[in-house]
Amino acid sequence: MFKQFKEYFSFTKKELNGLLVLCILMVIVWVSPSVVSLSGTEKVYDPSEFKKEIAAFRASEKKHVKRNYYREPDKARGYKENKGSPVYFKFNPNNLAVSDWVRLGISEKQARVIKNYEAKGGKFRRKEDLKKMYSIRPEDYSRLAPYIDIPEEQKNAKVYVKKEYPSRRPVIVEVNSADSAMLETVRGIGPVLASRIIRYRERLGGFYRKEQLKEVYGIDSLRYPAIAEQLNTDAGSIRKININTAGFDELRNHPYLTYKQKNAIIQYRKQHGAFTGIGDLRKIAILNTEILRKIAPYLIF
The missing domain is CATH 1.10.150.280 (AF1531-like domain)
Incomplete structure (x- = not known):
């Protein structure tokens, strides 16, 4: 028993060296915080410099002088934008230059929206049409409305409306005697559906009422009403x-x-x-x- 106990708790020379090194490291870790606290001094931060920077920033803010919005001439476009004081004059909003919109107190961005509308074919036939532009605010329209002047020929410009022609009277087709070409004259029946109707008609022996067409694959409750008024059935011709x-x-x-x-x-x-x-x-x-x-x-x- 003693021999077994000795074998269990005995260490090799290499293992003893490792234990020794581990103990030394543990002691160093344990005493290092105390050594650091004794050797060093706690750093104290002085906030006075930071307070000076804050005071300088506030002083510069008080010296700020408000300026009216002004944009120097744009070399690429050849005009300037000034929102300081609008200049009012009689104007036609159709094809008005961006620079003139800016003179009227409309920003360049607002004017560009109007020009895009015109580029897509938009026209102002009444002064109220300008109010429909989402870029024109109600207060902008109120001050510009008295100066809008649209020529009579533009007010009375003809608006083309697509003419609706009456649909042709549908041809009535007798479904039990019609061939594929005749069935294709019915609006809503193409070559594939005509072929299906004929195949099902041959299996059935003919249709004795139109509602039986719903049994044909491809004729659902939506398609049937569209073709039913163009068809009729001769029940006397069915094969018995x-x-x-x-x-x-x-x-x-x-x-x-x-x-x-x-x-x-x-x-x-x-x-x-x-x-x-x-x-x-x-x-x-x-x-x-x-x-x-x-x-x-x-x-x-």
Whole structure:
């Protein structure tokens, strides 16, 4: 046991040297604050210099002399801007030079906004039009209004208004007999939509009412009202199916019946004989009232 204790707490020569150095460093760190406080003196700051600078700044502020705003002539533009005292004279605000606006007490920046408005085709036909410029303040307009003088020919300048022509009377197209070219004459129907209408019409056997067009992909509740007034349907031209003789192939393409419903019709007919009317079809469980209402116009018994 003593041997194990000795092995656990024994140190090599290298480890003992390291412990010694660590102890010396700890002692130095511990005593260094005391040595620094004894050897040095605390620095005292004198605020008198700072106070002198503040006093000099305040003295220079009192000597400041207010000056009227004046801008020396701009060599590039050839005019000067002076907001000291406006010079009033009769003027036409259309194509008035920037230098003249400045003489009237309008700043160069405000005048540039007016010139940009004119560059885009803007005109002043009445003196009140100047008040609509966002760069002209109400007080500016009030003092300038008595001096605005717009010539009569500019006041009465003709304003061109786009003439609205009455729309042509739409052509009514019979959707069950129309080919693709005829359908494309309807406003709102292009080549792609015309092709879809014809393909769906062939599967269906024809449209017995216009509302069935909503079943065509691409004709939604927004497009339908725009084309409905240009179309009509001849219900007498739809292709009908003899439900007592039709085979699965004849029923296969009709979009209103599923595969199971078509097969159920044929099997029921084989077991119970020919159908005498739409009431017999109601006896088939998977044919609901909605399906029968939609398919009835296409059946003969």
